[in-house]
Amino acid sequence: MTPPGEEGRTFTASTAMQQRLHELVPGGAHTYARGSDQYPEGMAPVIARGAGARVQDVDGNWYVEYGMGLRSVTLGHAYPPVVEAVTEAARTGVSFSRPSVYELRAAEEFLAQVPGADMVKFAKNGSDATTAGVKLARAATGRDLVAICRSQPFFSTDDWFIGTTEMRSGIPTSQRELTVTFDYNDLGSVESLLERHPGRIACVLLEAATGTAAPERGFLEGLRAMADRDGFVLIFDEIITGMRWAPGGAQGVYGTTPDLSTWGKALGNGFAVSALAGRRELMELGGLRTDAARTFLLSTTHGPETTGLAAYLAVADAYRQRDVVSVMEQQGRKLADGANEAAAQLGLADHFAVVGRPSCLVFETRDHLGRPSQEFRTLFLQEMLLRGVLGQSFVISAAHTDDDVGLTVEAVGEALSVYAKAVDAGSCDGLLRGRPVAPALRRFAAPRQIPAPHRA
Template sequence: MDFARSVAAQRRLHELVPGGAHTYARGADQYPADQAPVIVRGQGARVVDVDGNEFVEYGMGLRSVTLGHAYRPVVDAVCRAASDGVSFTRPSVRELEAAERFVEQVPTAEMVKFAKNGSDATTAALRLARAATGRDLVAICGDHPFFSVDDWFIGTTPMDAGIPRSVREATVTFRYNDLASLEALLDAHPGQVAAVFLEPATCTAEPAPGFLEGVRALADRDGFVLVFDEMITGMRWSAAGAQAVYGVTPDLSTWGKALGNGFAVSALAGRRHLMELGGLSTGEPRVFLLSTTHGAETTGLAAFLAVSDAYRERDVVGVMEARGAALRAGFRAVVADHGLEGVVEVTGRPSCLVFGTRDHREVPSQAFRALFLQEMLARGVLAQSFVISAAHTDDDVERTLEAADGALAVYAKAIAAETTDGFLVGPPVAPALRRYAEPRRS
């Protein structure tokens, strides 16, 4: 494939936008050299770049698109909302409709407040927890990659430049599926932890029996606020989130991504006595919770309502699970055909699959990841992961497996040579969150 126009557009983006993209995970450093497509349009599970190349896409808007790109009922609902005006000096009727729908869809939520991005929701949850408990520390699951762009989380990453030490020291970590590590943390900071944040599950790990229940019991014993980050699991595990799948109710939960099928809408939801600290019915000092100009503009809420309608009309999660299971089985068969078991793997819930790449020593390798991405892109598949949508067809899955067959043939040759030299064009891809920006080709 020819990527000349994408390369030129990416070069210009670097001149105008720090990092060349508005999300680190979308950056050119996440793709092989000179193979970072700049997208023009998408339909269903296919996208087209500025060079006219068509790809089957996975990851689907950083896991935000479950119904497919340009899903007509959502687009139509957004257009109708926009034609009636998007922002007023008073709440719109869609704010009521969306709130009623959300608490109906998520029975564990007693109240909800909408925003535009997930970080606003998670930071609002932390502020509520600190106000409710009078404590300062926040405990986060250190195995989970991302919670917020705000200082309380970014201070725990390699990109902590510009964040005061006092803020960094107020965040402590524990390990997923390791209840003892959380108990030890609480013992080390008695009565100091305001909130515990974790994803109830991830693309690579399900909760061990009793783990989430144990965290819930610790919250009840210790008095911290339990927050489930449902940004990814919400409407991908079930319409009511992973909390409904596993039967454990958090005090607060944060939502985004799939709520709007790619349109900007997020939510903070949870128990009334906590949420009302940011309302008008409290006798306690009020919390500045979420107050944004665009938090409740009508198009995002219309998108959520249309997405919710789609989930009512058919089993969207079931479709993703079925297609994902077929992709997983087919990919594992192709891996076996090339003798790459233990080197290339696919893991996770069928609706949220990720792949792993290892070198000839079976050590995780960014160079071999770049090689796999390079060969998949050359064969018309854009896949940082195998996170699927309900728009992926049997044909999309088949095309993906054909591309994987060709890509893994090259991968096997590189494994036999014990190097990506001579196979990979340019440097390896790099972790999105890292301390230094190594020079690399765009």
């Protein structure tokens, strides 16, 4: 599966399929982060298959892939034990009128994996799980405001969150006004919210850590103490960090137990399964063992589908057999060190850097003045694609071998040689083949045309 050289790499079939997708699917993809606008123009591969850390597009090009299914694949594409477990589950039936044995097995496995949680409910996507957590918090507290960390990019597709983004068209103002924001690693900003909205904050929701930001000493502990004092529900979004920071998530790494936590991504190694977990007295508000008014929690036809739960059980077994997180961190360090050394050798350390937790790396692209630049990012993506590396980030998996990392570091060095020309010239003109990539969550699909001034 050695990628062909730059001269033999074409995107003809992918481009044709992408055009057809735009005719049939709004945005041309089912996730905004997968959209063709996130890739260099005319260079958005449509994937035919994947194996391990590599994927092949419909033009026959092989790539070392990063991002790994939007961070959901930690064991590698088409990981045989997971595929076999899912296949076996499908053979015995996928959906029934009563709970299946997989629901009990998965719940027991998950609660052993996350000891701070008493109960769990499974679903198919992280947005549903997170919104269910918000609903429980409002029901338990009788409060209406949701406080979210403003610097963290995504929590849910539902109105309470999307109303805070640039893509808020169609969301009533009344919904948008019920979400307030605070700053990461800033207990004072949370305290300020509590003072401005006394008795109204139902929950404080955040990722305990991100790829590029870890909690400062006392921050998470301070949130826990505030929650205990004020009565709001502390929710950790473990959609990304769960099973990528540690099997027990970021809460296990940093030693702070939330009231509720939401999970997804790596639970199924790409198969659809998510979870809401937490304290019994909160979770039971959506159950049958409560005297309080019942909360409509998660009640979905496909949430307990046997294939997704079987995938999770196989993933959990793989994590027992080897230290998957340590493998990702080891390979991630090699990649970051190699890429940053390549940048340093070319004098680009102020313009390009691979940063973040080794298991969840991103790359920063800056222009000739050191400013974050989508244009320079696009140039880097373009040159990496031409050299057989596909990825909007350097989020790694345990399937990335030394050969994969070595090929990537070599490609980074070659791509940065082109990047250096743009830095020296102060522009990507003549080097970038099309328009720059754009933020996935933006108000308009394309910049509005500005009318020319009227002339008499």
